[in-house]
Every structure is written in structure tokens, then in C-alpha cells.
Amino acid sequence: xxxxxxxxxxxxxxxxxxxxxxxxxxxxxxxxxxxxxxxxxxxxxxxxxxxxxxxxxxxxxxxxxxxxxxxxxxxxxxxxxxxxxxxxxxxxxxxxxxxxxxxxxxxxxxxxxxxxxxxxxxxxxxxxxx
Numbered sequence: 001x002x003x004x005x006x007x008x009x010x011x012x013x014x015x016x017x018x019x020x021x022x023x024x025x026x027x028x029x030x031x032x033x034x035x036x037x038x039x040x041x042x043x044x045x046x047x048x049x050x051x052x053x054x055x056x057x058x059x060x061x062x063x064x065x066x067x068x069x070x071x072x073x074x075x076x077x078x079x080x081x082x083x084x085x086x087x088x089x090x091x092x093x094x095x096x097x098x099x100x101x102x103x104x105x106x107x108x109x110x111x112x113x114x115x116x117x118x119x120x121x122x123x124x125x126x127x128x129x130x
Contacts, residue, residue: 003091005041016122019070019129023056024063028122029095032111036075036098036121040064047090064094070128071096075121081105 007013009025016028018038029037042060046052052060068080077098083105084094097104113121 003045004089005039005091005093006045009041009043016118018122018125019063019067021063023059026063026067026096028118030118032097032113033095033107033109034075034077034098034100034104035111035113035117036071036077036125037111038067038071038096038125040067040094040096042092046092048086049084049092052092060092060094064096066129067125068096070125070130071098073128074124 002010004013008015008027016030017025018028019026023043024040025043026038026040029039040060040063042052042056044056046056049057064082068082071080075098077100079099081097081099081104082094083097086092099105103109
């Protein structure tokens, strides 16, 4: 059965897309720790990050780096943090979180954003991709 992220990649569930390549997809987390919190996922459905083949793992890190640089240009923050936990959805995903303090990395406080805010942030990040 397809995961939530596979359904997002396939367009069955809407998302605020930030970036896409042949192998990876990046979109805003709809329950973000901070504005600009983005998820990068491989299109290949794999449960655990270290179960990815080496090429896909390295590709995901390269893709995530490009997205993180774009986030840092688009969203005022001290830095962009990276977290891989993987318990919520059984599909590898990298959290890229604009950090203002350590609290943003704790997955406790969540931002509430309107659809328009999500759209504006996604467009801003996407426009900073090189």
C-alpha cells in the first residue's frame, strides 16, 4: 500500500511543492516546527534511511543540501537544521527546519500558517533554487 508521501508525490494528496527531480521531491511540512519547515523524500518508497542504496542516500543528501540553501535564502533564520527520525511515516524523509533556537528542533511547538502563507513560502524557496 502506498505511503502518505507516495500519494503526495503522485499528486493524489495536495502539497506545497518546493522542488522536484527525477528521484526526489521536496514539500512544506503542513505541521511545521517553524516557517519553511520542508520535507525531502526519495520517490522510491523505502522505510528506513539506512536501507536506501548508497546512490539514493547520497542523492537525497545532495538534493536536501540544495533545498536547505534555498530555504536559508528565502526564510530568515540562524541556520537550517537537518533531522531524520522516520517514525511518523514509513517512507524515508529528511526534515529541513529553519532554526531560530533549539526549540525549533524539538518537534514540540508547531506553527500555524494559512494556505496563502504556505504558498508564499513554497514559492519563495522554489525561486531560490539554483
